[in-house]
Amino acid sequence: MLRRLGLAAATALTLSLPAFAEAVTDFRLANGLEVVVIEDHRAPVVTHMVWYRVGAADEPPGHSGIAHFLEHLMFKGTDELKPGEFSATVEAQGGDDNAFTSWDYTAYFQRVAADRLDLMMKMEADRMRDLQMSEDDVKTERQVVLEERSQRTDSDPDAIFGEQRRAAQYLNHPYGIPIIGWRHEIEQLDREDAFSFYRTYYAPNNAILVVAGDVTPDEVKRLAETHYGALEPTENLPPRLRPQEPPQLAERRLTFTDPRVAQPYVARSYLAPARESGAQEKAAALTILAELLGGSPTTSLLASALQFGEAPKAVWSQAYYDGSALDSGSFSVAVVPVPGVSLQAAEEAMDAVIADFLKTGPDPEDFARIKTQLRAHDIYSRDNVDGLARRYGAALTTGLTVEDVERWPEVLQAVTPEEVVATAREVFDRRRAVTGWLEQEEEESQ
Amino acid sequence: MLRRLGLAAATALTLSLPAFAEAVTDFRLANGLEVVVIEDHRAPVVTHMVWYRVGAADEPPGHSGIAHFLEHLMFKGTDELKPGEFSATVEAQGGDDNAFTSWDYTAYFQRVAADRLDLMMKMEADRMRDLQMSEDDVKTERQVVLEERSQRTDSDPDAIFGEQRRAAQYLNHPYGIPIIGWRHEIEQLDREDAFSFYRTYYAPNNAILVVAGDVTPDEVKRLAETHYGALEPTENLPPRLRPQEPPQLAERRLTFTDPRVAQPYVARSYLAPARESGAQEKAAALTILAELLGGSPTTSLLASALQFGEAPKAVWSQAYYDGSALDSGSFSVAVVPVPGVSLQAAEEAMDAVIADFLKTGPDPEDFARIKTQLRAHDIYSRDNVDGLARRYGAALTTGLTVEDVERWPEVLQAVTPEEVVATAREVFDRRRAVTGWLEQEEEESQ
Numbered sequence: 036m037l038r039r040l041g042l043a044a045a046t047a048l049t050l051s052l053p054a055f056a057e058a059v060t061d062f063r064l065a066n067g068l069e070v071v072v073i074e075d076h077r078a079p080v081v082t083h084m085v086w087y088r089v090g091a092a093d094e095p096p097g098h099s100g101i102a103h104f105l106e107h108l109m110f111k112g113t114d115e116l117k118p119g120e121f122s123a124t125v126e127a128q129g130g131d132d133n134a135f136t137s138w139d140y141t142a143y144f145q146r147v148a149a150d151r152l153d154l155m156m157k158m159e160a161d162r163m164r165d166l167q168m169s170e171d172d173v174k175t176e177r178q179v180v181l182e183e184r185s186q187r188t189d190s191d192p193d194a195i196f197g198e199q200r201r202a203a204q205y206l207n208h209p210y211g212i213p214i215i216g217w218r219h220e221i222e223q224l225d226r227e228d229a230f231s232f233y234r235t236y237y238a239p240n241n242a243i244l245v246v247a248g249d250v251t252p253d254e255v256k257r258l259a260e261t262h263y264g265a266l267e268p269t270e271n272l273p274p275r276l277r278p279q280e281p282p283q284l285a286e287r288r289l290t291f292t293d294p295r296v297a298q299p300y301v302a303r304s305y306l307a308p309a310r311e312s313g314a315q316e317k318a319a320a321l322t323i324l325a326e327l328l329g330g331s332p333t334t335s336l337l338a339s340a341l342q343f344g345e346a347p348k349a350v351w352s353q354a355y356y357d358g359s360a361l362d363s364g365s366f367s368v369a370v371v372p373v374p375g376v377s378l379q380a381a382e383e384a385m386d387a388v389i390a391d392f393l394k395t396g397p398d399p400e401d402f403a404r405i406k407t408q409l410r411a412h413d414i415y416s417r418d419n420v421d422g423l424a425r426r427y428g429a430a431l432t433t434g435l436t437v438e439d440v441e442r443w444p445e446v447l448q449a450v451t452p453e454e455v456v457a458t459a460r461e462v463f464d465r466r467r468a469v470t471g472w473l474e475q476e477e478e479e480s481q
Numbered sequence: 482m483l484r485r486l487g488l489a490a491a492t493a494l495t496l497s498l499p500a501f502a503e504a505v506t507d508f509r510l511a512n513g514l515e516v517v518v519i520e521d522h523r524a525p526v527v528t529h530m531v532w533y534r535v536g537a538a539d540e541p542p543g544h545s546g547i548a549h550f551l552e553h554l555m556f557k558g559t560d561e562l563k564p565g566e567f568s569a570t571v572e573a574q575g576g577d578d579n580a581f582t583s584w585d586y587t588a589y590f591q592r593v594a595a596d597r598l599d600l601m602m603k604m605e606a607d608r609m610r611d612l613q614m615s616e617d618d619v620k621t622e623r624q625v626v627l628e629e630r631s632q633r634t635d636s637d638p639d640a641i642f643g644e645q646r647r648a649a650q651y652l653n654h655p656y657g658i659p660i661i662g663w664r665h666e667i668e669q670l671d672r673e674d675a676f677s678f679y680r681t682y683y684a685p686n687n688a689i690l691v692v693a694g695d696v697t698p699d700e701v702k703r704l705a706e707t708h709y710g711a712l713e714p715t716e717n718l719p720p721r722l723r724p725q726e727p728p729q730l731a732e733r734r735l736t737f738t739d740p741r742v743a744q745p746y747v748a749r750s751y752l753a754p755a756r757e758s759g760a761q762e763k764a765a766a767l768t769i770l771a772e773l774l775g776g777s778p779t780t781s782l783l784a785s786a787l788q789f790g791e792a793p794k795a796v797w798s799q800a801y802y803d804g805s806a807l808d809s810g811s812f813s814v815a816v817v818p819v820p821g822v823s824l825q826a827a828e829e830a831m832d833a834v835i836a837d838f839l840k841t842g843p844d845p846e847d848f849a850r851i852k853t854q855l856r857a858h859d860i861y862s863r864d865n866v867d868g869l870a871r872r873y874g875a876a877l878t879t880g881l882t883v884e885d886v887e888r889w890p891e892v893l894q895a896v897t898p899e900e901v902v903a904t905a906r907e908v909f910d911r912r913r914a915v916t917g918w919l920e921q922e923e924e925e926s927q
Contacts, residue, residue: 096542096655096723096724097722097723097724097725099653099724195730195731196731199652199729199730199731200731202652202653202727203649203652203731203733206645206648206649206657207545207648207658207663209542211652212653217653217727218727218728219725219727220724220725220727276543277542277543278542278543278545278666279543279665279666281648281663281664281665281666282664283645284641284645284737285641285642285645285646285649285735285736285737285917286735286736286737286738287649287733287734287735288733288734288735288736289731289732289733289734290731290732290734291730291731291732292732471731
């Protein structure tokens with residue numbers, strides 16, 4: 036069944052911005068592969084993505100990092116392709132490719148001239164079920180990942196701070212485990228870990244193909260049948276039941292001190308509802324809340340209160356809502372104080388802004404402006420096919436549907452100031468929060 | 482192979498206390514069952530225990546509480562015994578029985594007249610492999626466990642506080658999960674969860690039989706062969722590899738506030754080494770450290786500094802070392818302030834005692850006194866066969882050997898003051914600590 040919807044038609048656009056009505060079509064092959072086609076014929080290019088409904092939160096306990104490790108190994112060979120030949124071929128065709136891993140998904144993408152789609156599908160389908168990896172490949176790539184961890188996490192106090200806060204945020208859910216994996220567990224990952232994960236989860240009935248650009252649904256369907264249609268699904272695919280959080284009843288705080296810290300700051304995250312299929316209202320309210328509190332570097336409430344005026348307390352502030360998750364989202368606030376202002380004072384100032392907001396609610400002009408900005412942002416973002424493809428892929432691997440994605444701009448526009456305040460009251464519960472201080476290590480006083 | 486050691490002979494006793502030389506013998510049946518016999522012929526009674534090398538930390542993620550749930554279900558029937566008949570039989574013979582679950586083990590015991598050992602073994606061996614449980618049994622017992630959780634945890638702010646602190650202490654290891662299980666996971670436990678756990682882990686090659694009292698090793702061997710000898714071991718018993726902790730780099734704090742709190746207090750736990758087979762020195766130093774800091778309600782350092790004198794700051798204080806664990810132990814300190822002293826002040830006073838100790842080390846008289854007390858305690862405790870049986874069972878299920886248990890009193894006596902200070906310096910690292918405040922909820926000020 037082909038289903039085609041005009042996206043722009045579904046959203047009530049009142050701005051006179053150059054909107055174009057890209058069409059989104061979705062269907063499923065007999066082996067379970069879900070296919071989403073986003074047509075955009077302005078340029079003869081295409082983005083080809085395969086998203087797997089598996090990520091770091093699906094790893095067996097004690098083996099963190101497999102999902103990301105496997106992402107690396109996917110660039111080793113198959114019966115048809117030598118190690119490294121995949122990316123070399125994409126590059127030789129003038130395209131580029133990459134991959135990324137999250138807690139809820141792993142995705143592979145190439146952007147190429149539209150007439151190379153056939154080749155991309157051939158290669159991507161090939162490595163979905165026929166990956167070859169030698170013990171040597173595994174050993175080499177494990178070193179690469181360990182080096183990546185050294186560079187991106189262990190040598191970066193901000194990253195360590197974030198990792199330790201995240202671990203403290205979740206008492207039970209594997210969202211507390213870093214995507215790249217704990218070092219001592221990465222060191223133990225072996226070929227069998229990666230291969231067994233691959234065999235189970237890399238299968239057409241656990242994948243979503245997203246093709247965006249200068250293509251038609253019929254053409255994508257024909258090519259997908261040709262290349263992906265014959266792949267065997269995984270029988271008895273395990274359901275995605277990850278350990279869920281118990282009630283979080285005790286406020287947590289954490290201090291990370293490191294001599295490499297250049298800029299101390301305070302960061303707090305609260306557990307928050309994620310976007311939920313058919314019920315995105317709270318997520319929409321939290322999206323607007325984040326914009327109101329910390330969305331703009333100049334006009335947001337945190338910035339206005341802390342960064343400007345006669346005696347600014349902060350050089351930077353932020354509010355951020357992450358609602359793209361299968362199980363639960365988070366709402367974060369952070370403040371970087373000006374030199375001479377303590378983290379204690381910065382945190383108190385941040386809390387005063389939040390308390391004030393809960394008391395008075397949003398300023399009507401701010402509220403209207405943010406809605407307009409969100410609408411404009413949505414329209415601008417449609418100009419970017421890659422971004423659209425990512426949007427659908429991320430949604431479909433975190434429990435949402437094509438319809439949820441299409442309805443999202445409407446749901447955002449329908450939020451009322453009262454809903455924002457009510458949701459803020461619910462989410463700003465310190466018992467479900469972790470507040471972290473990142474501090475520069477001082478000389479030992481002993 | 483029967484191995485017999487005189488325990489008292491192995492420890493250098495310098496106290497003139499009425500020691501008796503109980504003999505410990507250990508051997509293994511062909512199906513893998515390990516057997517420990519502790520002879521004590523002073524009274525015609527016997528303690529019969531079966532310890533399984535499985536506990537709450539071995540549960541599949543998302544299914545917390547299975548080990549304890551199964552402990553309950555073990556009192557349902559077998560082909561030979563009706564539900565409840567096990568305990569009723571023990572009671573009818575004038576004995577008593579019970580069971581307990583930890584993170585590392587689950588154990589069942591009966592204390593009966595020595596001539597009933599045969600019957601105990603018959604019943605315990607029967608339920609090791611032949612447990613029957615109906616869907617109704619499972620449903621009923623799940624309600625019992627949920628009720629137990631309500632009473633012991635959810636209605637007790639101290640227990641919730643402890644549970645939330647423990648969850649914050651472990652970033653990755655399942656020691657952070659409560660033994661009884663998270664409520665939302667207990668609610669989902671089903672017959673298959675319990676049965677599959679039972680079939681895998683309740684087997685002679687995953688169990689230790691401890692018999693203590695008026696028995697001889699030959700008699701125990703004969704009876705064990707008769708009753709346990711024919712039981713099938715579990716093939717491919719999974720190795721006990723639980724997810725281990727990453728480096729803990731950021732000090733954590735936690736506040737639990739509840740209107741039911743009668744007495745606010747501060748409690749801190751540090752990750753600490755556990756007793757390790759063949760290398761119990763650090764654990765011994767920590768055992769003495771706990772005694773020095775908080776062992777005695779009158780003479781310990783925390784009590785002397787905080788509970789006495791002109792302006793006492795605390796009504797109670799404690800230091801406690803838990804080194805009985807397969808993977809990692811913990812060292813805890815807690816202070817209950819007198820009314821009018823804040824938790825902040827209580828914590829500062831507690832930290833001042835620790836800092837002072839690290840600077841000056843133990844007072845030689847205190848140190849000598851504690852060693853004498855530990856030696857006396859060891860000798861007195863040998864008078865309790867139940868306690869001895871538990872000691873061996875707990876040791877053998879947490880990675881120690883009979884020899885480690887026998888050597889422990891010597892290792893304790895060999896600790897030097899310098900080792901205590903060095904180990905304290907290593908363990909008192911706030912980056913690996915969780916400090917919790919339990920506070921009474923105040924009226925909302927809004």
